[in-house]
Amino acid sequence: MSAPLPMSAPAFRWGILGAGGIARKFTDAVTQHTASEVVAVAAASGVERAQAFADEMGVPKAYGSYEQLLADPHVDLVYVATTHNNHHGPALLAIEAGKHVLVEKAFTQNEKQAQLVVDAARAKGVFVMEAMWARHLPHQYALRELIARGEIGEIVSVQADHGQALSHVERMWNPALAGGALLDLGVYPIAFAHDLLGVPDSITSVGRLRETGVDGAVSMVFDYASLGAQASLTTTMEARTPCVALIGGTEGFVTVDRTFYNPTTFTVTRDDGTSWTYDGTVPNGFQFEAAEVARCVDAGLAESPVHTLEQSLEIMRIMDEVRNQIGLIYPNEHPGPGDPLV
Numbered sequence: 102m103s104a105p106l107p108m109s110a111p112a113f114r115w116g117i118l119g120a121g122g123i124a125r126k127f128t129d130a131v132t133q134h135t136a137s138e139v140v141a142v143a144a145a146s147g148v149e150r151a152q153a154f155a156d157e158m159g160v161p162k163a164y165g166s167y168e169q170l171l172a173d174p175h176v177d178l179v180y181v182a183t184t185h186n187n188h189h190g191p192a193l194l195a196i197e198a199g200k201h202v203l204v205e206k207a208f209t210q211n212e213k214q215a216q217l218v219v220d221a222a223r224a225k226g227v228f229v230m231e232a233m234w235a236r237h238l239p240h241q242y243a244l245r246e247l248i249a250r251g252e253i254g255e256i257v258s259v260q261a262d263h264g265q266a267l268s269h270v271e272r273m274w275n276p277a278l279a280g281g282a283l284l285d286l287g288v289y290p291i292a293f294a295h296d297l298l299g300v301p302d303s304i305t306s307v308g309r310l311r312e313t314g315v316d317g318a319v320s321m322v323f324d325y326a327s328l329g330a331q332a333s334l335t336t337t338m339e340a341r342t343p344c345v346a347l348i349g350g351t352e353g354f355v356t357v358d359r360t361f362y363n364p365t366t367f368t369v370t371r372d373d374g375t376s377w378t379y380d381g382t383v384p385n386g387f388q389f390e391a392a393e394v395a396r397c398v399d400a401g402l403a404e405s406p407v408h409t410l411e412q413s414l415e416i417m418r419i420m421d422e423v424r425n426q427i428g429l430i431y432p433n434e435h436p437g438p439g440d441p442l443v
């Protein structure tokens with residue numbers, strides 16, 4: 102199955118909570134590459150920031166609070182584009198207002214927050230999905246398809262890295278904003294391995310915490326003993342790395358080019374000497390997740406079959422375990438001795 106064309110999805114009216122860079126990319130994707138439109142934006146810091154965003158991106162309405170946007174009857178769908186520490190709060194507000202919600206990755210700061218969002222959505226009967234955009238991209242559809250048909254045999258090894266030189270970005274150093282490499286960058290290789298192999302049987306992690314308490318780099322090994330496979334994953338916010346992914350199978354391997362989580366190309370090399378390359382490059386890429394939301398809401402679904410709420414919960418549990426192993430705790434989390442993250 103190929104990735105559905107975004108422009109073929111039904112048209113809806115989006116409101117955006119948050120007015121940063123990722124909200125700009127999402128707005129461009131929706132307005133340029135789908136039949137939907139962004140009709141409103143809200144910034145918690147005040148209407149001035151929201152208005153500046155609206156003027157720049159051609160959005161008709163700007164609000165100085167999330168509550169004002171959520172009260173707008175002309176907003177059908179809401180995209181939460183805030184910092185990681187504040188995904189669940191706006192998501193819960195949107196759910197309570199009866200809006201369908203797309204929550205930027207990482208879904209929340211920890212699994213307990215994620216469960217609150219999932220429970221609220223199911224109780225209210227509204228659609229919610231994590232904005233793990235890579236899962237909806239054309240090359241990811243093609244990867245899942247070639248693996249399902251046994252193109253490279255059984256998966257034995259997955260490798261993926263995501264490193265960016267972000268030492269100059271203030272929010273990345275701020276523990277109050279759930280900064281650091283793992284939630285911002287490491288979620289991509291983790292989600293990649295999860296998409297292919299599911300939940301690991303065991304996790305081994307090492308990380309380097311920096312002077313502010315955030316993680317500068319994390320290395321992880323996921324063991325899938327029941328599948329006979331392992332995943333080796335790394336992330337850092339202190340250096341630009343290749344950002345490629347490798348999938349090794351019993352009959353061949355796949356090399357996913359830079360950057361593996363963006364619209365990209367990959368090459369399949371089989372043990373019989375044959376090879377072929379898939380080109381999944383498209384502009385932007387956020388339009389695929391936006392279109393998935395529109396299709397699901399139009400069909401009356403409460404979650405996406407491509408990226409379910411349980412899968413988002415599983416990824417959050419994995420990241421909680423990694424954090425427990427490297428001692429990464431944010432200021433708004435207060436576990437007692439031996440307790441898991443809260």
